[in-house]
Structure formats: structure tokens, C-alpha cells
Amino acid sequence: MSLPPSRDWSERSRELSHLLARAGMGDRAAFAALYAKSSAHLFAVVLRICHDRAHAEDVLQEVYVNVWRAASGFDAAQSQPLTWLTSIARNRAIDSLRRAQTQPRLQSANAADDEDPDVYEQTADDRPGPLELLARAADARALAQCMDTLTGPQRSSVALAFYDGLSHSEVAEHLGQPIGTVKSWVRRGLLALKRCLDEAVQRDAAAPARG
Amino acid sequence: MDYSHPELAERLAAEYVAGSLRGPARRRFEALLPAHPVMRQAVREWQTRLMPLTVSVEPQAPPAAVWDRIEASIGGGSLAARPAPAAPSWWQRLALWRGLAAFATVAAVSLGVLLARPQPAQPPIVVVLNATGATADGAVVPATFVASISGDGRSMVTRPIARVSLQASRALELWAVPAQGAPRSLGLVSAQSATVVRGERMLDNADALAVSLEPPGGSPTGAPTGPVLWAGKLGT
Numbered sequence: 001m002s003l004p005p006s007r008d009w010s011e012r013s014r015e016l017s018h019l020l021a022r023a024g025m026g027d028r029a030a031f032a033a034l035y036a037k038s039s040a041h042l043f044a045v046v047l048r049i050c051h052d053r054a055h056a057e058d059v060l061q062e063v064y065v066n067v068w069r070a071a072s073g074f075d076a077a078q079s080q081p082l083t084w085l086t087s088i089a090r091n092r093a094i095d096s097l098r099r100a101q102t103q104p105r106l107q108s109a110n111a112a113d114d115e116d117p118d119v120y121e122q123t124a125d126d127r128p129g130p131l132e133l134l135a136r137a138a139d140a141r142a143l144a145q146c147m148d149t150l151t152g153p154q155r156s157s158v159a160l161a162f163y164d165g166l167s168h169s170e171v172a173e174h175l176g177q178p179i180g181t182v183k184s185w186v187r188r189g190l191l192a193l194k195r196c197l198d199e200a201v202q203r204d205a206a207a208p209a210r211g
Numbered sequence: 212m213d214y215s216h217p218e219l220a221e222r223l224a225a226e227y228v229a230g231s232l233r234g235p236a237r238r239r240f241e242a243l244l245p246a247h248p249v250m251r252q253a254v255r256e257w258q259t260r261l262m263p264l265t266v267s268v269e270p271q272a273p274p275a276a277v278w279d280r281i282e283a284s285i286g287g288g289s290l291a292a293r294p295a296p297a298a299p300s301w302w303q304r305l306a307l308w309r310g311l312a313a314f315a316t317v318a319a320v321s322l323g324v325l326l327a328r329p330q331p332a333q334p335p336i337v338v339v340l341n342a343t344g345a346t347a348d349g350a351v352v353p354a355t356f357v358a359s360i361s362g363d364g365r366s367m368v369t370r371p372i373a374r375v376s377l378q379a380s381r382a383l384e385l386w387a388v389p390a391q392g393a394p395r396s397l398g399l400v401s402a403q404s405a406t407v408v409r410g411e412r413m414l415d416n417a418d419a420l421a422v423s424l425e426p427p428g429g430s431p432t433g434a435p436t437g438p439v440l441w442a443g444k445l446g447t
Contacts, residue, residue, distance in 0.1 A: 009263040031285075035278060040270035047271055049230075057277050058407045064281045065404060079255055083262040087228070090262075094230055094237075098428070127269070136267035161231040162261065163268070168231050190225040197260040 009141075013080035020081045024071035031068055038082065039064070042089040048127070049093040049165030059096050063089045094165055130159035142203075146196025154189030157182050217249060224253035228261050238428045242380065284405055336360040338420055340443035356400075356441045358385075358420055367397075367408045369422075375402040384425045386435060387417035388442075394421065399429050419444050 016037060022030030043060050050056040066088060074084060128136070134155060138147045147155065153175070160166045160174060172182040226232035227240050244251055340356035360367045369385060377383065383402050386394035397413055400406040400422065423430070424437030 009266060028285075032278075032282075035281070039278075040272045041265070041268070043273040043277075044268045044271040045265050048268060054409065057273060058409065060273055061277055061280050061284070061407070065284045068281075068285045069404075079258060083258050086262040086265055087258045090230065094233070098234070128267075133267045134264065137264040140266050141263060158229065162229050162264065165230050167233040171231070186226065186229070186231050187222065190229055194225070194257075194260060 009082060010080060013082040016081040016085070017076055020071055020074055020084075021076070023068065024074060031071070034067075035064060038085055041082075042085060045086060046089050046093045048163055049090070050096060055096065056093075059092050060089070063092050066092070090165075097165060130163035131156055133163050134159040141200060143196060143200055146199065149196055150189050150192045151185075153177075154185045154192065157185040158189040158193065161186060217253075220247070220250045220253045224250055224257050228254060228257035235428065242427060245379070336362075336445070338443045338445055340420055340422060340441035343439055343442050356422055356443075358443070360414065364414050365409060365411060367413065368405050369400045369408065370405045371402060377402040380427060381437075382425050382427050382429060383422050383440070384429050384435065386421045386423060386439075387414055388419040388421050389416040390418045392416075393434055396430065396433065399425075414445065417445060 016034060019030045019034040019037070023034055039060065042063060043056065046059050046063070047053065047056040050059055063085075067085065070088075074081070079087075134147070135144075138144050150158070156175060157171050160171045161168075166174065168183050168186065169179050171186070172179040175182060223232060223240055227237065232240060240250075244254065336359070338358045338360065340358060342355065355372045356369055357372060358367050358369045375383075382399050385397040385400045385406075385408065387397055388394045395417070397408050397410065397420075398406075400408070419442055421435070421439045421442040423435035423439045425435070426437075430436045
């Protein structure tokens with residue numbers, strides 16, 4: 001499992017901003033280049049939330065058709081391109097779960113083992129679990145220390161909701177805890193994350209820009 | 212609730228962006244966003260904080276077919292209308308319609324071939340949903356919907372032929388209508404663009420498709436609650 005390149009989020013975003021601006025003016029070649037540079041990331045994010053590949057492909061298609069239509073409204077002063085794109089992809093993916101809820105959802109076969117969060121980390125397939133992803137993201141962004149300000153359960157709940165798109169009740173089910181407890185873990189976990197992430201952003205801003 | 216309250220806005224924005232705000236609460240929050248600058252700002256700040264955490268998700272290249280579908284949806288050059296064989300008037304409208312989704316085009320071309328040939332095993336179907344004459348809050352909606360259904364009946368693309376103006380507070384829901392019994396929801400469809408609908412046995416026993424006007428998240432009851440604005444018969 002190789003860690004994603006250490007290139008910073010902002011740097012990758014800068015590459016995309018020019019393409020996004022051109023796509024906003026109707027430049028199809030720029031839009032194709034934007035897709036080539038960003039689709040593997042967005043597809044991976046969507047796939048974690050949607051599980052089913054065909055479903056994730058449909059969501060990805062909707063995302064880029066939306067991006068093409070909305071590109072002219074993208075405001076570089078308000079957000080970074082990769083942040084904007086990833087937000088659109090996550091929102092679409094989460095909304096699509098609601099649509100799919102009328103159909104039975106595939107669950108892991110070993111339902112009895114699901115109460116143990118450590119087991120959850122290892123089940124299903126060979127992809128890294130949400131906690132592992134959070135830890136890697138922290139490493140990549142030099143946030144390891146600030147992650148320690150979250151308790152273990154807070155980290156688990158936030159990671160399950162964020163990476164895998166689980167609702168409060170699904171997180172509660174996975175962790176075998178009452179929903180009220182999980183809600184407060186998520187809330188406090190996000191507050192702790194906010195404190196440490198905001199410090200990181202200030203550090204990033206203070207670092208000399210490159211490129 | 213006072214949604215302008217900074218602490219509440221902050222908490223809801225955090226959970227919205229983290230993904231744990233779900234169901235009706237999520238829809239309510241989204242509906243409120245346009246009118247609440249404090250909340251919009253809080254959402255942007257949370258997106259800035261949390262989205263970079265996705266760097267650790269291993270990139271996965273999507274299959275090439277996805278790009279082909281996107282390119283077709285945004286009206287790529289190669290999909291210009293071709294002369295169609297002699298056909299009914301709705302068909303001409305369909306053939307002339309620019310920006311037809313790739314799937315619809317494939318289905319339409321296949322159907323053109325079908326007219327001249329013995330029937331293959333699983334022909335795709337194009338259903339035209341005509342306006343029923345019902346109006347939405349006095350607004351006239353003369354546009355027509357087209358649904359292109361794959362031969363195996365497991366996927367469908369819906370698309371309005373002309374732009375449908377729809378209040379932000381309303382949504383369009385697609386239904387499979389059986390000859391007898393209650394309509395089954397096939398989910399929400401876009402008033403502006405193509406919507407892909409997938410499912411097993413979506414059209415079992417259905418002999419028509421209908422689109423109704425519903426509240427934002429779709430019908431709360433599982434049956435159409437608003438007027439049926441478009442309907443079309445399945446089959447020939």
C-alpha cells in the first residue's frame with residue numbers, strides 16, 4: 001500500500017484551477033484534462049461510499065456532468081478546485097445512498113462479528129479501513145499529533161461517517177453503541193478535528209507557496 | 212430553530228460536510244443554505260478542513276466508458292443528429308434533439324435498426340412521456356420526458372426534451388405504474404438533465420411510466436402525492 005504522493009492538496013488544486021477556469025468557458029479539451037487529472041481521486045472517494053461499482057460509475061458520471069455545467073460558477077476565491085470537486089462528489093454519493101435505500105443493501109456476511117470495531121477494520125475486502133485512512137491522512141498532512149486530541153471512539157465514529165458515508169445509526173450499529181453516544185462522539189470529534197486542522201491550515205498558509 | 216445562530220450553523224455544517232447529517236435533516240439543511248450566508252460560510256470552511264483528508268484514499272481509475280457517457284451527456288460533437296428513417300412525429304423531435312444522452316442515442320439508433328429488421332433478443336425501448344395537462348402551481352409544463360430503457364430492463368435514462376422550470380422546493384419522482392395495484396417509485400429524476408435509474412426488475416408488471424411533482428426528498432408516503440405531470444405507456 002503506497003501512500004499517495006506527498007504533493008500537497010493545494011498544489012494539486014493549483015494544477016486544476018486553470019483547467020477548471022477554461023472548462024467554465026466551454027473548453028472541452030480542458031474539461032477532458034480536468035477529468036483525466038481528478039477522476040481517479042473522485043472515483044475512489046465515491047466508491048468507498050457507494051460500494052457497488054456500477055452505482056459508483058453512475059454517480060461519477062453525474063458528478064462530472066454537474067461540474068461541466070457549474071464550472072463557470074466556480075469561485076476560486078471561495079474554495080480550492082479539488083475541495084470543490086471532492087465536495088460535489090461526496091454529496092452526490094451520499095444522496096445516491098438515499099435513492100438506493102429502497103433496495104436491499106449488501107452487508108458483510110459475518111454480521112455477528114460486526115460489533116467489534118477492530119474486526120470491522122479488517123472485514124469485507126483488502127481496502128484500508130476508515131481509521132487507517134484517517135491515520136494516513138494525518139501523516140500526509142503532518143497532523144499526527146493533533147489526531148491524538150481525539151479519543152479512540154471519536155476517531156472511529158468520525159472516520160466511519162466521513163470515509164464510508166455511514167449515518168449516525170449505521171456508525172452506532174458498527175460500534176455496538178447507543179446512537180446518542182455516537183452522536184456526541186461525532187460532534188466532539190469534529191470539534192477536536194476543527195481545532196487541530198485550523199492550526200494546520202495556518203501552518204500551510206505560513207509556509208512559502210511553491211509553483 | 213434559529214438557523215442563523217452561529218453555533219447551530221457551525222454544528223450542522225460540520226455534520227453535513229462530514230456526512231453524518233442524513234435523511235430529512237440533510238435535505239432541510241440543503242434547502243436552507245441558499246438563504247443563510249452564515250451557514251454557507253460555515254459549510255465552505257468545513258469543506259476546506261475535511262476534504263483534504265481524502266488524500267489518503269487510494270486513487271482508482273474509472274473505466275473508460277464513464278468518460279464516454281459524460282462526453283455524450285454534455286453534447287459532444289460526434290453525437291449530432293443523424294437522419295432517421297421515416298418515423299412518427301415524436302421520433303423526429305427525438306432525433307433532432309441535441310445533447311441526447313449517449314445511452315438514449317444508442318437506444319434510438321438501435322430502434323431505428325429495429326424498424327427494418329427481425330427483432331433481436333433484447334431490444335432497447337424508448338418511452339415518450341407526454342404532458343398530462345396537469346399543472347404545477349399554475350406553471351405550465353409542456354415539455355416532454357423521454358425514458359430509454361436497456362434491453363434487459365435493468366437500467367434506464369430519463370431526460371426532459373426541453374428545459375423544465377421547477378421551483379427549488381419541488382422535485383420530480385419517476386414511477387412504474389402496473390396495470391393493477393399501486394405505482395412503485397423508481398426514484399427522483401432531474402428536471403434539467405439526464406438521470407440514470409438502475410434496479411433489478413424495475414419494470415415488472417408495469418405498463419406505464421409516470422413522473423409526479425413531489426416535495427424535495429420525494430414522496431413521503433411511497434405513493435405519488437403531487438400531480439402526475441407526464442405519463443407514457445410501455446410497450447408498443
